[in-house]
Amino acid sequence: MNEEKELIRRFNAGQPQALHCIYERYKVALSRVARALLNDPTGSEDVLHDVFVQFATQTGRFCLKGSLKGYLAICVANRARNVNQQGRPVDPERLRAARTLHQERNHPVQVAQRSELLQTLISALRQLPEEQRQVIALHVLGDLRFREIAKMSKVSIHTIQSRYRYGLQKLQARLNGELER
Amino acid sequence: MNRSDKIVELLREAFPEERPQTGADERILHDASTIMKQSHAATKQQHSASKWRRIMSNPITRSAAIITIIFSAFWAYYQSVGNPTGTTTVLSLLNAAAATENAWFTGEQTVHIVNRIVIYPQHDANDPDLLLKNLESSYNDANLKALSRWFSTPRGMEFFSLDSKGDRHNHHLELVDPQGGD
Numbered sequence: 226m227n228e229e230k231e232l233i234r235r236f237n238a239g240q241p242q243a244l245h246c247i248y249e250r251y252k253v254a255l256s257r258v259a260r261a262l263l264n265d266p267t268g269s270e271d272v273l274h275d276v277f278v279q280f281a282t283q284t285g286r287f288c289l290k291g292s293l294k295g296y297l298a299i300c301v302a303n304r305a306r307n308v309n310q311q312g313r314p315v316d317p318e319r320l321r322a323a324r325t326l327h328q329e330r331n332h333p334v335q336v337a338q339r340s341e342l343l344q345t346l347i348s349a350l351r352q353l354p355e356e357q358r359q360v361i362a363l364h365v366l367g368d369l370r371f372r373e374i375a376k377m378s379k380v381s382i383h384t385i386q387s388r389y390r391y392g393l394q395k396l397q398a399r400l401n402g403e404l405e406r
Numbered sequence: 407m408n409r410s411d412k413i414v415e416l417l418r419e420a421f422p423e424e425r426p427q428t429g430a431d432e433r434i435l436h437d438a439s440t441i442m443k444q445s446h447a448a449t450k451q452q453h454s455a456s457k458w459r460r461i462m463s464n465p466i467t468r469s470a471a472i473i474t475i476i477f478s479a480f481w482a483y484y485q486s487v488g489n490p491t492g493t494t495t496v497l498s499l500l501n502a503a504a505a506t507e508n509a510w511f512t513g514e515q516t517v518h519i520v521n522r523i524v525i526y527p528q529h530d531a532n533d534p535d536l537l538l539k540n541l542e543s544s545y546n547d548a549n550l551k552a553l554s555r556w557f558s559t560p561r562g563m564e565f566f567s568l569d570s571k572g573d574r575h576n577h578h579l580e581l582v583d584p585q586g587g588d
Contacts, residue, residue, distance in 0.1 A: 239446035241439040248435060253423045261421045270430040277434050281442035285449035343420045350417070365417050396413050 229293050237285050244284075248277060251294050254367055255301050261362040262305035264351060272308060276300045291376055298367040299377040302359045309355075342400070349399035357392030360385055533575055 235243035252273065259269035276297065280287075289296055350358060363369045371389070375382040425431075462468050534556055541549040556578055566576045 239442065241442060244438055244442055245435055248431075248438070252431070253425055256425070257421050257423055260424075261417070270434070273430075274434045274437065277438040278441050281438040282445045284442045284446045343416065346413070346416050347420050350420075361417070365414050366421055393410050393413055397409050400413070 233287060233289060233293065237287055239284055244277075244281060247280075247293065247297075251297055254294065255297055258298055258362050258367045259301050259305055261350065261366050262302055262309075262358060264309050268308060272301055272304045276304050292369075292373060294367075295369050295373040295377050298363055298369055299374075302363060306355055306359070345400060346396065349396050352399075353392050353395055357388045357395070360388040361392045361396075364389060533577060535576075 232243050232247055236247065255273055255276070256269050259272040263269060263272065280297065280300070350361070353361070360371075360374060363374050364371065371382050371385045375385045378385070462471065534553070537549065537553040537556055541553055566574050568574055
C-alpha cells in the first residue's frame, strides 16, 4: 500500500517512470478483466489504451482513497461497458482467430476436450446483465474484494454480493449438466 | 469442489493471464506519457492562478471576504455622507488648499514668493564706448555718473552682444546694492 502511495506521489510529480511502473504492474489483470467484459475481446488493448490515457490526464491532482488496482479495474469495466453500448459489430473472423491463437498457445492438448465447455461459459457470461457480469469479472478475474468493488462503484456491499451470486447461478443454469463431466 | 468453485475455475481458464502485445505496450505507454507531460505542464501553469481560487474554496475565508467587502462599502458610504460639503475626498482636499491660499493673500501674513528672474540685456545701456561718446557730446552730471558708476561698481557682469551688422558691443550688468541706494 505504501508502495502504491509512493507510485501515486511520483505520478503526481509528473514522472513518466511512475506511469510505466503502474502500467507494468496491473496490465495483465486489467487486460483479463477487459477481455471478459467486452463483447469483442480483441478490443481489450484499446480499452487499456483509453483508460491509461485518461488516467495520465490526472497527473498532479490524482487523489485516491483505496487501492489503485481497484480504481483502474473499475475504469476498465466502465470503459468496456461504454464500448459494448456503442454496439460495434463483432467481427466473427477476428474473434475466432483470437480464440484459436489463445487455445493453441496455452492449451494445445486439453483444448479439444474443454473447448465446447469454455465456449458455452463465455457465451453465457456475455449474456448476463451488465452489472452481474462486471462483478464476476472484477472479483474472479481482477481479484478485487466485494468491499472494494462496492466502494468504487458506490453501491452497497450486499448489492454487489447479490449480483455475484445471481450471476453465478445463471451461469450454472446455462451450463446445466456440463459441469459434471 | 462445489459448482460455484468449478465455474470460477472455468472462468479463469477461459480468460487466462495474457500480456498485451509488445506493440500495444509501446503505443499505450507512449500516448499516456505524452498526455501526462502535457497535463503536468498545464497543471503547473494553472497552479499559480488557482491559488486565490483555492483560498476562496474555504467557506470561512469566503465569508470573511464577503463581510469585509460589505463593511468597506458601508464605511465608504457613510464617510461621504458625513462630509458636510458632500464632496469626494479629492475635491475636499482641493477645496481646503484653495481656502488656505485665499487666507494667505487676503490676510496680513507676509507671503514670500520664490520665482526665477530672467535677465535680458538692454542693448547698449552700459556700453562704455557709448558712455564716453555721450560724455564727449554733452558733458553733464548724468553722463559722468553713468561712466563713473560703470568704473566703480563692485558687482556686475560683463557680457557682449552682436548687432545686425556683426559688430560687437560690450555690456555691463550692474547689480544695485539694496543697502547703498543708487
